[in-house]
Amino acid sequence: MSIQDKVVVITGASSGIGAATAKLLAKKGAKVILGARREARLQELVAEIGENASYQVTDVAKAEDVQALIELAVKKYGRLDVLYNNAGIMPREKLADAKYDNWEKEIQINIMGVLHGIGAALPIMQKQNDGLIITTDSVAGHVVYPESAVYNGTKYAVRAIMEGLRQEERLHGIRSTIVSPGAVGTELNKTIDNPEMQAEIDKVFKNSTSEQRRMNTLDPEDIANAVAYVVAQPKHVAISDMLIRPTAQE
Numbered sequence: 001m002s003i004q005d006k007v008v009v010i011t012g013a014s015s016g017i018g019a020a021t022a023k024l025l026a027k028k029g030a031k032v033i034l035g036a037r038r039e040a041r042l043q044e045l046v047a048e049i050g051e052n053a054s055y056q057v058t059d060v061a062k063a064e065d066v067q068a069l070i071e072l073a074v075k076k077y078g079r080l081d082v083l084y085n086n087a088g089i090m091p092r093e094k095l096a097d098a099k100y101d102n103w104e105k106e107i108q109i110n111i112m113g114v115l116h117g118i119g120a121a122l123p124i125m126q127k128q129n130d131g132l133i134i135t136t137d138s139v140a141g142h143v144v145y146p147e148s149a150v151y152n153g154t155k156y157a158v159r160a161i162m163e164g165l166r167q168e169e170r171l172h173g174i175r176s177t178i179v180s181p182g183a184v185g186t187e188l189n190k191t192i193d194n195p196e197m198q199a200e201i202d203k204v205f206k207n208s209t210s211e212q213r214r215m216n217t218l219d220p221e222d223i224a225n226a227v228a229y230v231v232a233q234p235k236h237v238a239i240s241d242m243l244i245r246p247t248a249q250e
């Protein structure tokens with residue numbers, strides 16, 4: 001089995017893990033349809049990848065946006081082989097700070113975004129009797145950290161949803177995969193809405209040697225490789241769960 005000609009929709013494709021995965025899968029011959037909010041970044045990426053890529057500005061918090069992204073894939077290529085639900089934010093806050101706006105956004109993007117993808121993809125995949133839905137979860141979906149309860153909650157929820165998806169859809173030939181990265185060097189830290197935590201992260205980063213940084217941080221391409229491995233499996237092989245940490249991470 002190969003990745004050649006697979007039709008793959010990726011959310012959160014404008015940077016980090018999503019962008020790296022788009023480039024790698026397209027290099028291996030996939031047709032990638034990219035969704036995110038920052039149009040300029042998507043345009044740049046599509047220009048870099050070439051004819052195997054297209055994009056649609058997408059806010060995963062809006063069901064109609066995700067529906068339109070998936071419809072673009074089907075209109076263009078007549079099917080949907082893979083949906084990669086990858087968009088996410090990580091504001092991080094203490095529960096006592098009661099940042100209702102952040103909580104709402106985290107739930108809308110990290111949980112509802114995944115459900116919007118599943119809701120839009122399943123009718124197509126059921127008709128095809130074939131399909132693969134991959135979701136970026138996190139080590140934060142396995143272990144709870146301080147000042148991260150809501151982010152952790154969204155990632156635990158996504159694990160439960162994806163396992164439910166596996167159970168419900170396995171007899172329709174639809175596979176589901178949870179990919180849980182540890183720390184990856186991306187723009188995700190910019191979504192932290194907590195200046196003290198930002199300063200702490202910057203301090204640790206500045207005070208560590210390049211060798212320590214290397215052992216503590218994955219590259220987005222490391223996760224893209226894992227996703228490519230999943231996509232390349234034949235139809236009878238379902239990889240349900242992958243946990244990928246940088247070597248030195250706790």
Ligand code: NDP
Pocket residue numbers: 011012013014015016017018035036037038039041058059060061086087088089090109136137138139140180181182183184185186187188189220
């Ligand atoms: P980035 O911030 O680089 O990428 C996040 C992507 O999500 C961007 O493309 C962003 O695009 C998109 N996004 C955010 N909100 C929305 C929205 N409402 N609608 C559509 N797209 C949206 O970080 P990562 O690559 O690290 O993050 C990707 C995933 O990996 C996330 O789910 C994150 O939780 C998870 N993860 C990351 C880890 C890490 O250490 N970096 C560890 C474990 C998991 P735009 O702003 O243009 O919309």
